[in-house]
Amino acid sequence: MRNRQWVLASHAQGTLNESLWSLAEADVLRPASGQILVKTLWLSVDPYMRGRLNAGAGMQLGSLMQGGGVGEVVESNHPGWKIGDIAEGPDVGWQDYAVLTPDLPGASKVNKVDTRSAPPQAALSWLGMPGLTAYFAMLDVGRPRPGDTVVVSAAAGAVGQIAGQLARLAGCRVVGIAGSDRKLDWCKTIGFDETINYKAMPDLAAEVGRCCPGGVNVFFDGTGGPIHDAVMKNLATGARVAIVGRVAVANNPAGEDVGLRASSRLIATRAVVQGFVVYDWWNRRDEALQRLAAWHASGELKFREDVMNGLENVPRAFMRMMGGENFGKQLVQL
Amino acid sequence: MRNRQWVLASHAQGTLNESLWSLAEADVLRPASGQILVKTLWLSVDPYMRGRLNAGAGMQLGSLMQGGGVGEVVESNHPGWKIGDIAEGPDVGWQDYAVLTPDLPGASKVNKVDTRSAPPQAALSWLGMPGLTAYFAMLDVGRPRPGDTVVVSAAAGAVGQIAGQLARLAGCRVVGIAGSDRKLDWCKTIGFDETINYKAMPDLAAEVGRCCPGGVNVFFDGTGGPIHDAVMKNLATGARVAIVGRVAVANNPAGEDVGLRASSRLIATRAVVQGFVVYDWWNRRDEALQRLAAWHASGELKFREDVMNGLENVPRAFMRMMGGENFGKQLVQL
Numbered sequence: 036m037r038n039r040q041w042v043l044a045s046h047a048q049g050t051l052n053e054s055l056w057s058l059a060e061a062d063v064l065r066p067a068s069g070q071i072l073v074k075t076l077w078l079s080v081d082p083y084m085r086g087r088l089n090a091g092a093g094m095q096l097g098s099l100m101q102g103g104g105v106g107e108v109v110e111s112n113h114p115g116w117k118i119g120d121i122a123e124g125p126d127v128g129w130q131d132y133a134v135l136t137p138d139l140p141g142a143s144k145v146n147k148v149d150t151r152s153a154p155p156q157a158a159l160s161w162l163g164m165p166g167l168t169a170y171f172a173m174l175d176v177g178r179p180r181p182g183d184t185v186v187v188s189a190a191a192g193a194v195g196q197i198a199g200q201l202a203r204l205a206g207c208r209v210v211g212i213a214g215s216d217r218k219l220d221w222c223k224t225i226g227f228d229e230t231i232n233y234k235a236m237p238d239l240a241a242e243v244g245r246c247c248p249g250g251v252n253v254f255f256d257g258t259g260g261p262i263h264d265a266v267m268k269n270l271a272t273g274a275r276v277a278i279v280g281r282v283a284v285a286n287n288p289a290g291e292d293v294g295l296r297a298s299s300r301l302i303a304t305r306a307v308v309q310g311f312v313v314y315d316w317w318n319r320r321d322e323a324l325q326r327l328a329a330w331h332a333s334g335e336l337k338f339r340e341d342v343m344n345g346l347e348n349v350p351r352a353f354m355r356m357m358g359g360e361n362f363g364k365q366l367v368q369l
Numbered sequence: 370m371r372n373r374q375w376v377l378a379s380h381a382q383g384t385l386n387e388s389l390w391s392l393a394e395a396d397v398l399r400p401a402s403g404q405i406l407v408k409t410l411w412l413s414v415d416p417y418m419r420g421r422l423n424a425g426a427g428m429q430l431g432s433l434m435q436g437g438g439v440g441e442v443v444e445s446n447h448p449g450w451k452i453g454d455i456a457e458g459p460d461v462g463w464q465d466y467a468v469l470t471p472d473l474p475g476a477s478k479v480n481k482v483d484t485r486s487a488p489p490q491a492a493l494s495w496l497g498m499p500g501l502t503a504y505f506a507m508l509d510v511g512r513p514r515p516g517d518t519v520v521v522s523a524a525a526g527a528v529g530q531i532a533g534q535l536a537r538l539a540g541c542r543v544v545g546i547a548g549s550d551r552k553l554d555w556c557k558t559i560g561f562d563e564t565i566n567y568k569a570m571p572d573l574a575a576e577v578g579r580c581c582p583g584g585v586n587v588f589f590d591g592t593g594g595p596i597h598d599a600v601m602k603n604l605a606t607g608a609r610v611a612i613v614g615r616v617a618v619a620n621n622p623a624g625e626d627v628g629l630r631a632s633s634r635l636i637a638t639r640a641v642v643q644g645f646v647v648y649d650w651w652n653r654r655d656e657a658l659q660r661l662a663a664w665h666a667s668g669e670l671k672f673r674e675d676v677m678n679g680l681e682n683v684p685r686a687f688m689r690m691m692g693g694e695n696f697g698k699q700l701v702q703l
Contacts, residue, residue, distance in 0.1 A: 259632040281632040292633060296626040298593040298615040301644030308642040310635030 036063040039346055041100045041129035047088035050286055051357060053350045055088060056100055063132045066112040070136050073106030073122050078129060078367045079159040080353040085285040100129040103164060105148060105155045113137055121148040123158040129349045131369065152328060160193055160364040161331060161338040162324060164313060168279060169197035170323040171316040176277040176309050177253040181206030184247045186266050189257030189282060190227065191218035193364035198255045199227050200336050210246050212262060214359050225337045239265035258283035264295040274306040285357065339363030370397040373680055375434045375463035381422035384620055385691060387684045389422060390434055397466045400446040404470050407440025407456050412463060412701045413493035414687040419619040434463040437498060439482060439489045447471055455482040457492040463683045465703065486662060494527055494698040495665060495672040496658055498647060502613060503531035504657040505650040510611040510643050511587040515540030518581045520600050523591030523616060524561065525552035527698035532589045533561050534670050544580050546596060548693050559671045573599035592617035598629040608640040619691065673697030
């Protein structure tokens with residue numbers, strides 16, 4: 036049995052293109068003791084993967100492209116897993132088959148997916164890493180209070196659309212920023228109060244100010260870059276800022292990400308800015324998943340997917356997501 | 370009896386010069402009921418005053434220059450104050466005599482100074498606003514833990530020298546940044562472990578990295594600007610950053626303060642950045658003053674003053690402080 040695998044052919048320099056990866060083929064590995072073999076059903080492409088493409092970020096040329104996915108167990112050498120079980124993990128990789136080790140020392144990152152209440156790919160979106168990111172970054176870093184004005188950038192993305200709905204459920208007025216009217220119409224459908232198309236705004240800071248006359252109490256930032264600066268100019272006293280992503284400037288090395296220093300506005304507002312990585316909150320994963328599932332079951336949490344098909348299209352899906360062309364969470368179904 | 374007063378003659382534009390103020394003369398006012406008249410003994414010049422000089426910051430042209438000071442009561446129309454008492458407050462202003470209202474609605478900001486254990490001008494430095502700024506911004510925002518590496522910018526300034534000593538008392542390794550070797554020698558005398566003269570460093574970020582091989586756990590930032598950027602490049606995981614001042618870029622309008630965006634480093638380190646204003650912590654003032662006084666009494670907290678003489682020299686002292694020419698807390702004795 037053969038396994039197609041996308042391997043890294045060259046490290047990223049500046050903008051991305053599909054020739055960063057090449058499609059290799061190898062025999063399917065057999066699971067050793069304590070391992071399972073899964074057939075990939077769904078792959079997720081997410082902004083965090085961009086960093087791995089840089090030289091020096093740890094990915095060797097020629098190695099399998101890493102990435103989260105969902106697969107069905109086709110062979111098990113682990114007493115806790117049987118054929119037909121559905122597994123989700125961040126290390127499935129861009130391939131047809133993956134050998135996973137559920138009990139790796141340290142926190143196991145292979146999760147058994149319960150498909151009775153949600154389809155398997157939900158474990159890659161609202162019931163998985165993006166949902167958990169939105170949950171902890173909004174509720175525990177942003178700490179929204181009823182009546183607060185909350186701004187979400189990358190509002191129609193996998194994380195942003197959940198973050199905005201969680202703020203609305205917390206009793207806030209929610210303003211979403213994205214780059215197309217079609218995406219922003221969806222944001223309004225799921226309960227954002229106001230939306231801003233940053234591509235249509237010559238003075239984005241002024242527009243944020245117009246939408247947030249009392250200032251921004253919580254800023255959930257998935258983009259960084261000029262959008263970040265524009266919102267930071269409008270913080271309210273005591274604001275909380277969760278730095279979740281920097282997709283807008285992901286192709287710039289960090290050393291070349293130049294913009295407005297926030298010191299003056301931070302002193303004036305006593306705002307708190309915090310960088311966020313979801314795995315720091317992993318010990319509260321079950322709590323978050325239960326609440327997300329309950330909101331979804333009651334219809335209070337909606338979610339939109341954008342699905343491409345076939346392993347051959349994973350690089351294209353990744354670049355589509357990085358370019359903001361996707362409409363909803365970008366997934367690939369195999 | 371006549372009262373000399375420095376009044377604002379023009380708003381600041383770019384760099385400062387003494388002609389922003391002019392010396393006026395008026396009759397000394399008499400204290401109304403509930404008021405006291407004090408003869409100014411000491412005036413403080415502090416970085417926060419820079420912001421008041423801008424057009425639109427609230428100070429009318431022709432009005433008395435605001436600023437903290439200490440004075441002796443020469444006439445009292447308030448039952449709690451008698452002639453000879455020493456008063457300290459942020460609204461004494463740049464003048465020979467001030468009428469103060471100790472019980473203004475809201476938080477009273479006129480404090481009776483106990484001169485038995487410290488000289489009166491201590492109420493303008495280590496037993497006053499700078500000491501309280503260092504105390505709360507270092508201990509409550511910075512949260513230093515034993516073994517942490519702590520970086521203090523503007524390390525020899527009124528706030529910085531106290532902040533560094535508090536970090537040392539908390540069991541930390543303390544690195545001070547300032548602009549002259551003479552100032553940095555003083556920092557070493559009072560217990561800083563390492564010092565960096567930023568004016569002598571072509572690559573300040575690399576030098577911070579060399580001094581802090583495990584990264585910066587706490588960054589107490591009094592300068593902003595390029596020094597801020599250099600330290601932010603070296604944050605450790607879980608770092609805490611207190612934004613206390615931006616004296617390095619005080620003459621730039623906030624909208625023109627351009628530098629490195631920190632998003633990438635904040636995500637990588639999950640650092641927390643918080644803007645700080647001391648008056649938010651005023652309800653814990655007594656606790657802080659007691660602890661500062663005890664450390665000073667036991668010799669664990671040292672403090673250096675830089676004194677000029679005469680009301681006529683207050684603008685010069687202010688510009689000296691803003692230019693970093695002072696060596697210790699800049700005061701003016703009348």
